[in-house]
Amino acid sequence: MMSWADALPALARWARFIAGSVIVMGLAQSVFNLWQLGLAGIALRRKRGIDDAAQLWRRYAGNAPAIALLVPAYNETLTIVESVTSLISLQYPSFEVVVVNDGSTDDTLAALVAAFDLVPIERAHDNIAPHAPIRNIYGAPHQPRLVVVDKENGGKADALNAALNLSRAPIVCSVDADSLLEPDSLLRAVGPFQHDPERVIAVGGTVRLANGCDIKDGRLTRVGTPTNLLALLQTIEYLRAFLMARLAWSEVRSLLIISGAFGLFRRDAVLEIGGYRLGTVGEDMELVIRLHRHNLALKRDYRIEFVPEPVCWTQAPESLSVLARQRARWHRGALETFVGHSDMFFNPRFGRIGFLGFGYMLAVDVLGPLVEIAGYLLVPAFWILGVLDREYFFAFLAISFGFGVVMSVGALALEETELRRFPDVGSLLTLMGAAIVENFGYRQLNNLWRLWGTYQYVSRQHAWGAMARAGFRRA
Amino acid sequence: MRAVTVVWIAALVLASAAVFWMSVLIVLRLFSQRRAARRAAARMAVDAAFVDILQGREDSRRILAPYRTDALLMAESLLSLVAMVRGDDLDVVVHALCRAGVDRVLRDCAISGIGPSRLASVEALGALPGSATRAVLLQAARRGGGRVRLAALRSLLQAGGAVPVARVLGHIERKQLLLSAGLAELLQLVVAADPPGAIAAMGRKDLAPRTRILLIEALSAIHSPEAVAALIGETESPRAEVRAAAVVALGKTMPPGFAPLLPKALRDPDWRVRCAGAQANADEQTAGFVNGLILLLMDHVWLVRFTAEASLSRLGIETQHGPAAVLLGAPAAGRPARTARA
Numbered sequence: 001m002m003s004w005a006d007a008l009p010a011l012a013r014w015a016r017f018i019a020g021s022v023i024v025m026g027l028a029q030s031v032f033n034l035w036q037l038g039l040a041g042i043a044l045r046r047k048r049g050i051d052d053a054a055q056l057w058r059r060y061a062g063n064a065p066a067i068a069l070l071v072p073a074y075n076e077t078l079t080i081v082e083s084v085t086s087l088i089s090l091q092y093p094s095f096e097v098v099v100v101n102d103g104s105t106d107d108t109l110a111a112l113v114a115a116f117d118l119v120p121i122e123r124a125h126d127n128i129a130p131h132a133p134i135r136n137i138y139g140a141p142h143q144p145r146l147v148v149v150d151k152e153n154g155g156k157a158d159a160l161n162a163a164l165n166l167s168r169a170p171i172v173c174s175v176d177a178d179s180l181l182e183p184d185s186l187l188r189a190v191g192p193f194q195h196d197p198e199r200v201i202a203v204g205g206t207v208r209l210a211n212g213c214d215i216k217d218g219r220l221t222r223v224g225t226p227t228n229l230l231a232l233l234q235t236i237e238y239l240r241a242f243l244m245a246r247l248a249w250s251e252v253r254s255l256l257i258i259s260g261a262f263g264l265f266r267r268d269a270v271l272e273i274g275g276y277r278l279g280t281v282g283e284d285m286e287l288v289i290r291l292h293r294h295n296l297a298l299k300r301d302y303r304i305e306f307v308p309e310p311v312c313w314t315q316a317p318e319s320l321s322v323l324a325r326q327r328a329r330w331h332r333g334a335l336e337t338f339v340g341h342s343d344m345f346f347n348p349r350f351g352r353i354g355f356l357g358f359g360y361m362l363a364v365d366v367l368g369p370l371v372e373i374a375g376y377l378l379v380p381a382f383w384i385l386g387v388l389d390r391e392y393f394f395a396f397l398a399i400s401f402g403f404g405v406v407m408s409v410g411a412l413a414l415e416e417t418e419l420r421r422f423p424d425v426g427s428l429l430t431l432m433g434a435a436i437v438e439n440f441g442y443r444q445l446n447n448l449w450r451l452w453g454t455y456q457y458v459s460r461q462h463a464w465g466a467m468a469r470a471g472f473r474r475a
Numbered sequence: 476m477r478a479v480t481v482v483w484i485a486a487l488v489l490a491s492a493a494v495f496w497m498s499v500l501i502v503l504r505l506f507s508q509r510r511a512a513r514r515a516a517a518r519m520a521v522d523a524a525f526v527d528i529l530q531g532r533e534d535s536r537r538i539l540a541p542y543r544t545d546a547l548l549m550a551e552s553l554l555s556l557v558a559m560v561r562g563d564d565l566d567v568v569v570h571a572l573c574r575a576g577v578d579r580v581l582r583d584c585a586i587s588g589i590g591p592s593r594l595a596s597v598e599a600l601g602a603l604p605g606s607a608t609r610a611v612l613l614q615a616a617r618r619g620g621g622r623v624r625l626a627a628l629r630s631l632l633q634a635g636g637a638v639p640v641a642r643v644l645g646h647i648e649r650k651q652l653l654l655s656a657g658l659a660e661l662l663q664l665v666v667a668a669d670p671p672g673a674i675a676a677m678g679r680k681d682l683a684p685r686t687r688i689l690l691i692e693a694l695s696a697i698h699s700p701e702a703v704a705a706l707i708g709e710t711e712s713p714r715a716e717v718r719a720a721a722v723v724a725l726g727k728t729m730p731p732g733f734a735p736l737l738p739k740a741l742r743d744p745d746w747r748v749r750c751a752g753a754q755a756n757a758d759e760q761t762a763g764f765v766n767g768l769i770l771l772l773m774d775h776v777w778l779v780r781f782t783a784e785a786s787l788s789r790l791g792i793e794t795q796h797g798p799a800a801v802l803l804g805a806p807a808a809g810r811p812a813r814t815a816r817a
Contacts, residue, residue: 027482034489065781170781197778198746268777395479402486409493416500425505432497 015382022375026399036248068167072159073177086218103153129161129275157276157283204258210313250306260284262312282333331453369450404439546584550595601630666693695724715745726755738763
């Protein structure tokens with residue numbers, strides 16, 4: 001029988017191998033993220049928007065194509081009226097708002113009917129994308145831009161399909177019912193469609209957190225920093241995801257996700273692939289990947305763009321349980337999409353989407369949480385047992401925490417250098433603190449939630465999970 | 476040194492660099508916040524001084540003395556005033572500013588100032604007419620960068636100076652004026668002041684397409700009947716973007732000479748020209764227009780199909796296919812449409 005002394009060299013070899021693998025993977029991801037940070041910095045400088053709203057209107061409003069805002073709503077009584085009020089007062093020459101009450105069990109529809117004096121109307125519509133039966137269609141006599149659809153519950157993708165069929169504009173824009181768009185966001189976001197209408201099929205915009213901001217009459221009047229710690233940490237996370245990652249992915253033409261909270265699509269491009277896929281929780285990512293798939297298969301020259309300036313403000317969960325459910329669901333959606341389109345992975349037919357996009361998804365979304373959690377457990381354990389050199393342990397800490405701080409603080413610095421949306425020094429100091437702190441606990445928690453999402457996916461749990469709505473804070 | 480050691484040293488250095496970068500940005504923000512607060516207080520004081528001058532309560536030289544040498548402050552205050560006050564009231568303040576020597580400060584800054592101070596001074600000088608001001612603005616237009624040159628030419632016009640069309644076109648051709656809405660506006664003002672000069676310039680063969688497009692837009696904005704022939708000539712340009720601009724310009728007013736050319740624009744090989752033709756403000760009596768639009772419903776570019784459908788709707792002509800079929804093109808034309816009942 002092998003003694004502990006005999007087993008030690010073998011265990012040390014194993015420990016070095018495991019720690020080395022974790023470090024190499026983490027390092028590769030960190031280097032990739034650093035490259036993304038640089039790429040995003042260059043893109044932000046190049047894409048600097050127009051500050052003056054009047055100039056923006058003069059330049060783009062003349063030939064701006066009509067846009068239909070698709071707003072799926074399920075149990076949104078608290079925020080729906082404010083959201084719709086905000087949407088119908090957007091600065092854009094030609095748009096309609098199609099709100100879909102997806103079989104809400106609360107007073108969402110009643111709130112809309114009361115607020116906008118809705119009356120039943122008839123409206124001819126196409127039936128291209130599948131969805132659950134429509135019960136009623138309402139119009140507002142004093143708000144010709146507003147159409148409200150009441151349908152049986154079928155999920156978010158189902159509601160979006162109903163809105164897609166009913167809309168009449170060449171560009172559709174998915175908007176979450178708990179989100180607020182900046183008044184000139186459509187004018188800014190439609191730019192790529194105007195500049196390159198033959199090739200651009202979708203455009204994503206930035207989503208930022210409204211927690212801590214002042215909202216008045218459905219408009220954001222003052223940008224602030226959240227007072228809730230979880231929301232504060234998510235503010236940094238959103239900055240990293242939108243300002244850094246998505247911009248960089250768009251620069252290398254491999255953007256795989258446009259947030260469902262604010263994304264513009266050519267309606268014909270979406271209808272051509274049959275609309276949103278039903279029964280999926282990551283319908284936004286799935287749609288973008290199917291758009292890639294379809295257009296690459298047809299060898300079309302197309303573009304899916306991301307523009308950093310149009311901003312959509314949304315409410316982030318402020319409790320651990322709600323946030324955990326949301327993150328697990330997002331991860332489940334990513335896995336669902338990855339597995340559903342796994343034939344694209346490393347398939348030369350799908351070019352950089354197959355290699356770069358799906359390669360990153362595999363490394364970061366599928367394997368990432370497992371590897372990182374394994375690293376947190378095994379590397380310190382090996383070091384304590386004395387089978388791993390101290391340098392490995394430090395290198396692991398450096399990868400896990402050091403590079404994390406670089407990315408988070410870097411994304412914040414990028415925001416301050418190029419956009420300057422945070423109001424004062426106090427908020428910047430708070431956010432810098434959050435950018436450092438989020439690497440010690442929050443990121444690890446996030447990985448646990450993603451593991452939970454993996455478990456849900458493997459055990460085929462399909463529940464959406466309740467999202468507690470707090471309503472917008474008023475000025 | 477082992478590779479793992481390099482990794483943690485690199486992480487430490489990069490994390491420190493990121494925190495340092497952010498700290499510098501925070502310090503810069505602190506300074507800019509304080510500067511903005513001081514400037515806001517000074518602006519309020521100058522605005523109050525302007526009110527005193529308008530009401531004849533105070534001696535302008537005395538109350539403007541603490542601020543008169545701050546060119547940026549005085550220029551911004553004057554620009555705000557110009558946006559609100561006109562006529563005799565403005566003359567009173569301008570006279571007071573000149574007596575206090577502010578005009579000299581602004582002229583000096585327009586020549587030797589830097590950054591926002593110089594730009595604001597050049598803009599504000601438009602409100603201070605006089606030969607000395609015009610000479611300074613001409614000098615700024617010759618020597619300044621793109622934004623200063625644009626502002627100087629505009630101020631020169633406001634101060635009563637002459638800005639020939641050829642001069643502005645020359646600046647655009649040499650890329651000494653940046654393409655912007657401001658430039659388009661300046662060109663419109665210059666063209667409105669000298670339509671024959673602008674029409675003559677259209678005959679130049681050496682103009683780059685973007686300059687020609689700007690000139691077409693400017694000519695279109697002044698609605699001059701003399702310009703129609705020149706614009707019609709541009710619909711034959713070998714450059715599609717120029718043809719499109721000319722069709723958009725003519726389509727807005729639909730002069731008689733353009734109507735026979737519209738069907739040709741609707742059949743143009745370039746989608747931008749077809750789209751421009753579809754936007755024309757023509758009616759059902761315009762020969763070939765409706766038929767051309769119906770053919771465009773099958774166009775392979777969605778924006779052309781949509782524009783054609785919008786124009787047909789404007790004319791009260793319902794398309795059989797419905798909006799989705801228009802977007803999807805011919806293959807989807809037979810798809811069923813349904814009406815949900817209330």
